[in-house]
Amino acid sequence: MPPDAVEQRIAIESDSDVVTARQRARELAAGLELTSTDQTLLATAISEVARNITTYATRGEVLLSIVREDGPPAREGIRVIARDQGPGIEDIDRALQDGYTSGGGLGLGLPGARRLVDEFDIESVPSEGTTVTLVKWSRAR
Numbered sequence: 346m347p348p349d350a351v352e353q354r355i356a357i358e359s360d361s362d363v364v365t366a367r368q369r370a371r372e373l374a375a376g377l378e379l380t381s382t383d384q385t386l387l388a389t390a391i392s393e394v395a396r397n398i399t400t401y402a403t404r405g406e407v408l409l410s411i412v413r414e415d416g417p418p419a420r421e422g423i424r425v426i427a428r429d430q431g432p433g434i435e436d437i438d439r440a441l442q443d444g445y446t447s448g449g450g451l452g453l454g455l456p457g458a459r460r461l462v463d464e465f466d467i468e469s470v471p472s473e474g475t476t477v478t479l480v481k482w483s484r485a486r
Contacts, residue, residue, distance in 0.1 A: 357427070358404040363395040366407040370423060373409055377421050377483045386461040387423060387481040393458040394427040394477045402431020402474065412480060422463070422482035434469040441467070 353373075355366045367388040374384045391407065398405035408426040413419070434440050443456045455477070459465040464480035 352408055352410045355407045355409070356404070357395050357398045357407055357429075359399065360396075363392055363399065366395050366409070367391050370409055370425065373411060373423050374481070374483075377411065377423065379423070379481065379483050383481055383484065387425070387479075390458040390461040390479050390481075391425055391427070393454040393461075394425070394479070397454050397475075397477075398427060398429045398431070402429035405429030405431065405474075420482050422480050425462075425479040425481075426476060427479075428474065428476040430474040433471040433473055433475055434467075435471050437467055437469055 353369055355369060356362060357366065370391050371384050371388055374387055379387070395405075395407055398407075405428055408424075408428075410424045410426075411421060412424045413421050441456050441459065455467065458477070458479065461481075462479040463482045464478070466478040467475065469475040
């Protein structure tokens with residue numbers, strides 16, 4: 346996958362799709378010279394939000410793109426948009442609390458993902474779906 350790709354779309358319907366999204370994000374991140382630690386943090390955050398898609402919505406998609414800001418300081422990073430048309434989240438504030446889970450897991454998904462990236466946004470409408478946007482900036486510049 347070339348680092349100058351405009352946007353990459355990965356359909357998320359199974360655990361193997363989650364792995365594909367992680368791998369493609371790592372490839373993009375390596376092209377921007379994100380540290381190996383930041384690549385791992387980004388891949389882990391993608392796992393958390395993409396697994397929420399397979400767990401709660403059955404299917405959705407992850408969009409990966411390179412983002413640039415002129416600054417100062419100028420910077421580059423990876424934007425991840427994970428979206429679905431699943432049941433949505435009734436109480437986003439509660440869903441972002443450590444330990445809260447509606448699916449029997451450990452409750453680390455959304456709050457964990459938020460801690461792993463530089464920017465985090467979530468929009469959700471009950472019965473319509475959820476969109477989570479993550480950005481991880483390169484520290485190499």
